[in-house]
Amino acid sequence: MADTLFQDIFTVQELDPGGKKFDKVHRIAAKSEQLDMYMHLDINTEIYPMRVGDKFLMGLASTLNLDGTPDSGYFMQGGRKSLADRYEYVMQGKLYKISEEKKKHRAEILASFGGLLMMLTGDLSVAAKFELDQRLFILIRKV
Amino acid sequence: MRRAQGTLQFTKQPYIEDVGPRKIESIQFSTFGESEILKAAEVEVHRGVYYDANKKPIEHGLLDPHMGPANKNGFCETCYGNFRECPGHYGYLTLALPVYNVGYLSTVVDILKCICKQCSRVLLGEKERLNFLKKMRNPRLETLKKSEQQKAVVKKCTALASSRKAATCSRCGYVNGMVKKGTKMLGIIHERTKVNDSFLNEYGSAISHTKESNTSNFNVPDEIDPKVVYSLLKRMLDEDCELLYLNDRPEKLMVSSIPVPPIAIRPSVIVDGGMQSNENDTTERLKRIIQANASLRQEISDTCLPTKSLNGWIDLQVEVAQYINSDVRGVPLSAPAAKPLSGFVQRLKGKQGRFRGNLSGKRVEYTGRTVISPDPNLKITEVAVPILMARILTYPERVSHHNIEKLRQCVRNGPNKYPGAKFIRQPDGTEISLMFSSRKRHADELKFGYIVDRHLEDGDIILFNRQPSLHRMSIMCHRARIMPWRTLRFNESVCNPYNADFDGDEMNMHVPQTEEARTEALLLMGVQNNLCTPKNGEILVASTQDFLTSSFLITRKDAFYDRASFSLMCSYMGDAMDQIDLPTPALIKPVELWTGKQLFNILLRPYAKMKVFLNLTVTEKNYVKSKETMCPNDGFVCFRNSELISGQLGKATLGNGNKDGLYSVLLRDYNLHAASACMNRLAKLSARWIGNHGFSIGIDDVQPPDHLISAKDEKICKGYSECDDLIEKYNKGELELQPGHDAALTLEAKITKVLNGIRENAAKECLNCLQWRNSPLIMSQCGSKGSPINISQMVACVGQQSVGGRRAPNGFIDRSLPHFPRKSKIPKARGFVANSFYSGLTATEFFFHTMGGREGLVDTAVKTADTGYMSRRLMKALEDLSIHYDNTVRNASSCIVQFVYGDDGMDPSQMEEKSGHPLNFDRLLMKVKATCPAGDQKSLSPSEIRQKTKERLSEHDMTPEGGCSEAFRDSLSKFIEDKCAKSLEETIEGLKPEGDLQGEDHENYLENISSNISGITSRQLEVFLRVCISRYHTKVIEAGTAIGAIGAQSIGEPGTQMTLKTFHFAGVASMNVTLGVPRIKEIINAAKKISTPIISAKLEDEYNPREASMSKARIEKTLLGQVAKSIKIVMSARLASIVITLDMDIIQASRLCTDAYRVKDSILQTPRIKLKEQHVKVLNPRKLEVVPQVDKSKLHFELHTLKNKLPTVIVTGINTIERVVINKDDKEEPARPKYRLFAEGTGLLGVMGTEGVNGYETTSNHIMEMQQTLGIEAARTSIIDEIKHTMSSHGMTIDIRHMMLLADLMTFKGEVLGITRHGVQKMKDSVLMLASFEKTADHLFNASVNGRDDKIEGVSECIIMGIPMQLGTGMLKVRQRMQQVKLNYGLDPIMS
Incomplete structure (x- = not known):
């Protein structure tokens, strides 16, 4: 059983904090319950609508293979069993930056899922699990 | 058919040494005397007739067959050649009396000024003469200095003659008068009317004996006739000639016989089916000379008195003068002919003249020209050539083993079927035309070594060009693609360098004819080798227009594609031959969807094996200044290892004119193939995608919604009422004045501000209300076309129209x-257009709009001529500067202009950093970190970083001897210190927990995070340093680069783009500074008088406003009239005087330090006021009295003139400075504003010396004044700064190296030389070069008088002579070591 690198339940606090810019993609600002994480995430709301107040479970994994073998980088088709089965909305992308929030003693993890961006702000201990240029899968399921 | 009767028959062939091909090394200019003419001539020409009744040229006529055949049927009587073979021969024509040669007239005048008109010796005293002669004979003296010496001699002699109105010859005692050129006729005047000597008395007494003469009124004829001059010149000593810098005998400067040029240069054309002949202008001129000569001869033989024949003589003189120069001055004006006959000077000079029209620019074969059109399916290096053109243009291909079958087919096809051929050339020189002869046989007989002139085929090298060719990228090398239809086609990405569009533009193509030419063209001029402009290193060939629009739309954040459409788009970008690895979709669940950004990942790196890892960050237009990649508008473009992380691509990333866009980075980090392949892929993708997607503009795109109309109306109403308020205030005189403005100007400034505010607000409102699908909005956002202003003008409000600012x-x-x-x-009454283009303009608005529009049109029309001339001059001045193998910049005569090009010897086209530094360290570091992941390696500690860097930087290739400038080493070490060592320290500091109770675990991940954030591993640092250093060394400019020409183009080309803005405020309102083309012209011309000289002065105490206004008062010119309360004439019984009362209030208010005593001093110092100490009395500190001392009769007048004069007396300040403005600068520290002064006018020295002014930091924008005050180095810096400032205020960046070169060229002779004909004359000493520049005839005549020996080494001269020039690839010659021939002079060995 593969482990996710990170898992938490978030509540959507705000939709499009910078103003609405795109029709199909909205940026959600969400806060986590357990680890006091804060997140900005672009979501294709046309196929997976999100509203303020929605609660969802979000996980980050480096591979979808259930046995934990690292992701090959090639896309395999076919209905193989995978980590994604247990989630409703799955995106694939890349962690491209880790930076510190000045003076707040928190770290920011930035990832891009084919242009849909995620910024996860949280404690340093969470950030330590990630590596730069890591392939990431974001897994979301509403609760 | 040759008639061999006249040729010499040799019993033995004469021996002619074979010396191989010869090369012209130099040209000697000299004068052509009578004896040489006779020697060169074959026949005497004395009959002014052409043909007889049988259409045969008449003997001794102007078309005598001894001078060459007059037409195709004739033969030469001298060499028996036919029309094609005979080079032509000279004839001669003897004049009855000598006349002046107009070209030498001024020289003859100068000579006559210097010699005695009786004994022909120089007027100078013996000692002076020897002195000058010694200087003149100095073998090391340059020609320029020599002519200066000669001018000095002339000046000295004229001074002798004019100072006492006469100069007595020290040798013969003859009294010489003043000599000058005749004003109304072609002659020389020797003015002796004021000379009183025996001759005059004698003449007077002689004339008194005649009856009818009136003894009191007689005139000495003051013109010297040419015959006298001729004999004077003939008697001159050789030594005196040397003194006057005459190379040859001076009598040769007169015309006594004329060489009749060969018929070849004055062709006679038979027209009207042989009925009439059309003669060349020269022939007709000669005919008139012959006629004038004949009538003069007649006159002479009729009368024996020479004075009587003056009329005929004058006519002959005029004819001969016009034969040489048809628009010579001093010719009596006859009725102007319909088309004046041109003289020799006219044939040479001007744009169409021999020099510029035929010698410097030659006509060529193998060229084509048609209309151009776009084709995105072509590669950027290709150009589509229509089959019709390909059938005409040929390339001579040598038959070899590899191409014989292809060429056989070509030969068989012949000249009319496409892949065909026109000629076959065999090695023995025979040429076979394939037009008629049996092609099949020739094809079969084709052998190796034959040359076939075959049609153009795919892959042939072609030079492609569009006029105006403003820079070297206007002519580039492409590969041909033969295509149907009739236009030349190329990829739109290459529009930019040519500045081409497809609204009917035509372009030229040339086909290089040899393998060497092809290779050189491909390597030096190939499109792929010229992606960057040498102007500033920005990329020039890049995506434009639709490519930008489609990339922008594809990379939108909400552009998602399913498997089918994504795969389709992937297939768009190639030729269906490329491997593409489909990536994992960005969205896996609930449906598989790929984003448009993923398409760009494929575009950059289609398959995993391709080793292109692009890393860059760019901010696009719509970036909101925060949060980098998380920008809500998606305006921050970030590529990481060829993956598009974020950002919607637009012009900043893909377009031209920047240094860190996608293509620039590809080009720098990888190679030109990576960049051009990427451009090709994008062109294909976007053309096909946008064709399916559709992109058009309609009326609904510019329809404003109702709420916008009401908002706009409201804004306009508010603005109008604001303006009304201002106008009312102005009418009442309550308007608060702006510094340096009067009421009317203040009002204008304020109203303009309000009105511009309206337009801006309307624009903002309008852009907010448009939805994202709006086509104009998309175009303006991605930068493909149009600006927000254009949109708001269509939708909301056109705005204020301006004429002349x-x-x-x-x-x-x-x-x-x-x-x-x-x-x-x-x-409304002053040109504010409240309507939009959509709502329609009212009649008056429309009219105002046309006024503004016309100004633009006129400006561009005027500017093109101005900048064209400027570029030409720059080019002529800089053309021969090149880099030599010792890294110096030298001109053609090897004179050093710069020791190291641009102080660091770097190539401007390769500079990666915006401000012209060689490398962009930030980007490189990012790339190294991304492409060389840390992995398991631990990152270095700050001290380790420093240590490692220091070690690497002390190696040989980082020292000046190793070819690295100090500046680069310092900047590199500073960068590593700032961005690696220090930032790591800061990160560690920032992450350090407040408490220290954390355990080892915490320590571990702290280190992990800090290294993830800003750590650098030992390998990364090593790679970074290695990349930096090796790349630096590849950016050194190559020896042989024609850096002068590049510099001239780099400065000239932006001139054409400079828009209307000709003025700009120098820090403060109301102080205008000339900008744009006029300013560049001023700088380049080194103008003595510029239109807006401004001195900017720093103050010693920058923060003190009181101090500033004190200094201002000291500098600014203040007149007595400005500070006097009254200047009155006081008349009393005892004395009359003028009483001046000073207005102390004004004096105090403007902080002037003056009182009556000082005013008295300044009155006394004023020139031309003629007042002495005792005339001015100070009554009290605010009152003075002026009592002029003249006799009573003139007193009244004197008082009034004084009263008028006194107000203009300068009390304080520098009289050349009109106005001083204090500038407040609170940008740096708002709390503590800095003050500085701007003084309008000249007088830098005075300002620098003023109390309170910091003289070290005071500069003027007047270059000549800088030179006079601070010296030549200051002038050089000033030139660089001023050009830079002018260019940057038009938003143009030019590499500083070009400006340095220009400034160095202008100053390297020790004085500031302008790029004008006077300056260029002093920089260059080649006659041919100067003759091809300006004043063609003058330079040639002077050169022959001075007997100049002109070396053929410069660019112009080499072009004129058709010799490869000593620049670039012509700089070096390959020499082959030949086996030495052993000569055995001794006896042959008996046994070998």
Whole structure:
């Protein structure tokens, strides 16, 4: 059983904090319950609508293979069993930056899922699990 | 058919040494005397006739067959050659009396000024003469200095003659008068009217004996006739000639016989089917000379008195003068002919003349020209050539083993079927035309070594060009693609360098004819080798227009594609031959969807094996200044290892004119193939995608919604009422004045501000209300076309129209148009257009709009001529500067202009950093970190970083001897210190927990995070340093680069783009500085008088406003009239005087330090006021009295003139400075504003010396003044700074190296030389070069007088002579070591 690198339940606090810019993609600002994480995430709301107040479970994994073998980088088709089965909305992308929030003693993890961006702000201990240029899968399921 | 009768028959062939091909090394200029003419001539020409009745040229006529055949049927009587073979021969024509040669007239005048008109010796005293002669004979003296010496001699002699009105010859005692050129006729005047000597008395007494003469009134004829001059010149000593810098005998400067040029250069054309002949202008001129000569001869033989024949002589003189120069001055004006006959000077000079029209620019074969059109399916290096053109243009291909079958087919096809051929050339020189002869046989007989002139085929090298060719990228090398239809086609990405569009533009193509030419063209001029402009290193060939639009739309954040459409788009970008690895979709669940950004990942790196890892960050137009990649508008473009992380691509990333866009980075980090392949892929993708997607503009795109209309109306109403308030205030005189403005100007400035505010607000409102699908909005956002202003003009409000930087001027009395009341200043009456293009303009608005539009048109029309001339001059001045193998910049005569090009010897086209530094360290570091992941390696500690860097930087290739500039080493070590060592320290500091209770675990991940954030591993640092250093060394400019020409183009080309803005405020309002082309012209011309000289002075105490206004008062010119309360004439019984009362209030208020005593001093110092100490009395510190001392009769007048003069007496300040403005600068520290002074006018020295001014930091924008005050180095810096400032205020960046080169060229002779004909004359000493520049005839005549020996080494001269020039690839010659021939002079060995 593969482990996710990170898992938490978030509540959507705000939709499009910078103003609405795109029709199909909205940026959600969400806060986590357990680890006091804060997140900005672009979501294709046309196929997976999100509203303020929605609660969802979000996980980050480096591979979808259930046995934990690292992701090959090639896309395999076919209905193989995978980590994604247990989630409703799955995106694939890349962690491209880790930076510190000045003076707040928190770290920011930035990832891009084919242009849909995620910024996860949280404690340093969470950030330590990630590596730069890591392939990431974001897994979301509403609760 | 040759008639061999006249040729010499040799019993033995004469021996002619074979010396191989010869090369012209130099040209000697000299004068052509009578004996040489006779020697060169074959026949005497004395009959002014052409043909006889049988159409045969008449003997001794102007078309005598001894001078060459007159037409194709004739033969030469001298060499028996036919029309094609005979080179032509000279004839001669003897004049009855000598006349002046107009070209030498001024030289003859100069000579006559210097010699005695009786004994022909120089007028100078013996000692002076020897002195000058010694200087003149100095073998090391340059020609320029020599002619200066000669001018000095002339000046000295004229001074002798004019100072006492006469100069007595020290040798013969003859009294010489002043010599000058005749004004109304072609002659020389020797003015002796004021000379009183025996001759005059004798003449007087002689004339008194005649009856009819009136003894008191007689005139000495003051013109010296040419015959006298001739004999004077003939008697001159050789030594004196040397003194006057005459190389040859001076009598040769007169014309006594004329060489009749060969018929070849004055062709006679038979027209009207042989009925008439059309003669060349030269022939007709000669005919008139012969006629004038004949009538003069007649006159002479009729009368024995030479004075009587003056009329005929004058006619002959005029004819001969016009034969040489048809628009010579001093010719009596006859009725102007319909088309004046041109003289020799006219044949040479001007744009169409021999020098510029035929010698410097030659006609060529193998060229084509048609209309151009776009084709995105072509590669950027290709150009589509229509089959029709390909059938005409040929390339001579040598038959070899590899191409014989192809060429056989070509030969078989012949000249009319496409892949065909026109000629076959065999090695023995025979040429076979394939037009008629049996092609099949020739094809079969084709052998190796034959040359076939075959049609153009795919892959042939072609030079492609569009006029105006402003820079070297206007002519580039492409590969041909033969295509149907009739236009030349190329990829739109290459429009930019040619500045081409497809609205009917035509372009030229040339086909290089040899393998060497092809290779050189491909390597030096190939499109792929010229992606960057040498102007500043920005990328020039890049995506444009639709490519940008489609990339922008594809990379939108909400562009998602399913498997089918994504795969389709992937297939768009190639030729269906490329491997593409489909990536994992960005969205896996609930449906598989790929984003448009993923398409760009494929575009950059289609398959995993491709080793292109692009890393860059760019901010696009719509970036909101925060949060980098998380920008809500998606305006921050970030590529990481060829993956598009974020950002919607637009012009900043893909377009031209930047240094860190996608293509620039590809080009720098990888190679030109990576960049050009990427451009090709994008062109294909976007053309096909946008064709399916559709992109058009319609009326609904510019329809404003209702709420926008109301908002706009409201804004306009508010603005109008604001303006009304201002106007009312102005009318009442309550307007608060702006510094340096009067009331009217203040009003204008304020109203303009309000009105511009309206337009801006309307634009903002308008852009907000448009939805994202709006086509104009998309175009303006991605930068493909149009700006937000254009959109708002269509949708909301056109805005204020301006003419000459002002609101619309008065076209009628006190009003702009008769639709408005007089003196109306309301916005509508002054050209404010409240409507939009959609809503439609009212009649008056429309008219104002045309006024603004016309100004633009006129400006561009005027500017093209101006900048064209400027570029030409720059080019002529800089053309021969090149880099030599010792890294110096030298001109053609090996004179050093710069020791190291641009102080660091770097190539401007390769500079990666915006401000012209070689490398962009930030980007490189990012790339190294991304492409060389840390992995398991631990990152270095700050001290380790420093240690490692220091070690690497002390190696040999980082020292000046190893070819690295100090500046680069310092900047690199500074960068590593700042961005690696220090930032790591800061990160660690920032992450350090407040408490220290954390355990080892915490320590571990702290280290992990900090290294993830800003750590650098040992390998990364090593790679970074290695990349930096090795790349630096590849950026060194190559020896042989024609850096002068590149510099001239780099400065000239932006001139054409400089828009209307000709003025700009120098820090403060109201102080205008000339900008744009006029300013560049001033700088380059090194103008003595510039239109807006401004001295900017720093103050010693920058923060003290009181101090500033004190200094201002000291500098600014203050007149007595400005500070006097009254200047009155006081008349009393005892004395009359002028009483001046000073207005102490004004003096105090403007902080002037003056009182009556000082005023007295300044009155006394004023020139031309003629007042002495005792005339001015100080009554008290604010009152003085002026009592002029003249006799009573003139007193009244004197008082009044004084009263008028006194107000203009300068009390304080520098009289050349009109105005001083204090500038407050609170940008740096708002709390503590800095003050500085701007003084309008000249007088830098005075300002620097003023109390309170910091003389070290005071500069002027007047280059000549800088030179006079601070010296030549200051002038050089000033030139660089001024050009830079002018260019940057038009938003143009030019590499500083070009400006340095220009400034160095202008100053390297020790004085500031302008790039004008006077300056260029002093920089270059090649006659041919100067003759091909300006004043062609003058330079040639002077050169022959001075007997100049002109070496053929410069660019112009080599072009004229058709010799490869000593630049670039012509700089070096390959020499082959030949086996030495052993000569055995001794006896042959008996046994070998």
